[in-house]
Amino acid sequence: MVLDKLGDSLKSTLQKIAKSVFVDSKLVDELVKEIQRALLQSDVNVKLVLELTNSIRERALKEEAPAGLTKKEHVVNIVYTELVKFLGEEERQLSFEQKPTKIMLVGLFGSGKTTTAGKLGGYFHKRGKKVALVQLDVWRPAALDQLQQIGKKLSIPVFGKKGEKDPLKIYSEVEAELNKFDLVIVDTAGRDALSEELIEELRKINSTVKPQESLLVISADIGQTAEKQAKAFHETCDVKGVIITKLEGTAKGGGALSACSISGAPVMFIGVGEKLDDIERFNPKGFVGRLLGMGDIEALLEKAKEAISEEEAQDLGKKFLKGDFSLLELYEQMEAMKKMGPLKKVVEMIPGFGQLKMPKEMLDVQEGKLAKWKIAMQSMTKKELEDPEIISSTRIERIAKGSGVAASDIRELIKQYRQSKKLMKHLKNPDQMQRMMKRMGTQGFKMK
Numbered sequence: 001m002v003l004d005k006l007g008d009s010l011k012s013t014l015q016k017i018a019k020s021v022f023v024d025s026k027l028v029d030e031l032v033k034e035i036q037r038a039l040l041q042s043d044v045n046v047k048l049v050l051e052l053t054n055s056i057r058e059r060a061l062k063e064e065a066p067a068g069l070t071k072k073e074h075v076v077n078i079v080y081t082e083l084v085k086f087l088g089e090e091e092r093q094l095s096f097e098q099k100p101t102k103i104m105l106v107g108l109f110g111s112g113k114t115t116t117a118g119k120l121g122g123y124f125h126k127r128g129k130k131v132a133l134v135q136l137d138v139w140r141p142a143a144l145d146q147l148q149q150i151g152k153k154l155s156i157p158v159f160g161k162k163g164e165k166d167p168l169k170i171y172s173e174v175e176a177e178l179n180k181f182d183l184v185i186v187d188t189a190g191r192d193a194l195s196e197e198l199i200e201e202l203r204k205i206n207s208t209v210k211p212q213e214s215l216l217v218i219s220a221d222i223g224q225t226a227e228k229q230a231k232a233f234h235e236t237c238d239v240k241g242v243i244i245t246k247l248e249g250t251a252k253g254g255g256a257l258s259a260c261s262i263s264g265a266p267v268m269f270i271g272v273g274e275k276l277d278d279i280e281r282f283n284p285k286g287f288v289g290r291l292l293g294m295g296d297i298e299a300l301l302e303k304a305k306e307a308i309s310e311e312e313a314q315d316l317g318k319k320f321l322k323g324d325f326s327l328l329e330l331y332e333q334m335e336a337m338k339k340m341g342p343l344k345k346v347v348e349m350i351p352g353f354g355q356l357k358m359p360k361e362m363l364d365v366q367e368g369k370l371a372k373w374k375i376a377m378q379s380m381t382k383k384e385l386e387d388p389e390i391i392s393s394t395r396i397e398r399i400a401k402g403s404g405v406a407a408s409d410i411r412e413l414i415k416q417y418r419q420s421k422k423l424m425k426h427l428k429n430p431d432q433m434q435r436m437m438k439r440m441g442t443q444g445f446k447m448k
Contacts, residue, residue, distance in 0.1 A: 007291040009038035023071045028060045042254025043223040052086050083288045086262040090284040100184045107217035109190035112245035116151030116217050117187040119279040123405045130182040135160035136167035137189040199236045206237040220247040223255035230263035245271035326386045373413045380401035
């Protein structure tokens, strides 16, 4: 997950609340210090951290728990709501009232604008929008080639002109063709710093393209300087939103997220990996939910819609929740989840699961492993597939010889099956699930 260390620190802090006998000023002070430490390690501005934690301390000590919540649950709720407010509170979405809707991406050199143009295009292409990409970076020699390669992978047309050094001329030549699209994403040049030359170029492009949205692309590793950049670009071309890239690989992402939230340009998307579909809408409520191990149901449903049809999901879900699924059904379920992305990322979106200490091997199902398991299943009898509990050591040796798959891989498959059944029993039994949630300190938690 993005900001893994921050999330682990915050989850650990909340678990201390859950294990405590009662809430007093000593516990609140300890909680506040640990939140401060976690945020400062993620490069969040000291002043902002103090403002946030002072608000948490004051509310935790003064407010009475509302009906239906214990004091401990109310303190968890306070941490959640204050962090959401800290990161911008409400999600801001793009509007598609005009056709075509034009989005111009701006930012410094190396921020990942061109890749982000492709990711953003792919995101809306999957959601039924007719998308075009336009390359107006005339300074970087390979910019057009890079965008064309991305466009080819996504089946999205790319407009540009090799050798032309005037971005305004390129746009005027392709403008008429762009009217048939729902969404036009314009990639622009960057520099090593926000120079007068870049400012002038962006002003000219902005007045020619007349985008409905100008979005600033910044790298998460710039930390707290994100606020300064957001303000400077806003003055240049009326930036209304920010896309933060490389958030999966840095501890400084907290600085960029918090800096943008106070700059007047809210974070709208985050880049969470190197693949072209590793982009997510930024929803402060869901993002904080994931950090605290409470899940992000909206993001989970969105991933599911991208990967499999509603009919497939319902069919697999019914079989799985019964707790009496076969090996083949387990395989189908894992294949479906694999389409949604790495299992670790999917699980952390499920409410409550982010705090479960699930076995690492259960979350680390690689493509190669699934392929081996499928081959092994082809050497199993119908009875073995329907009831894997009958698969003894001698049967494992027979399956291994017949499939060419190592006996250790087949044992791992059986282990995965048993762990999945055990987990489903927790989900099927409300009392067990309630006890599990209570241990994690999320019982009765209500997001406002």
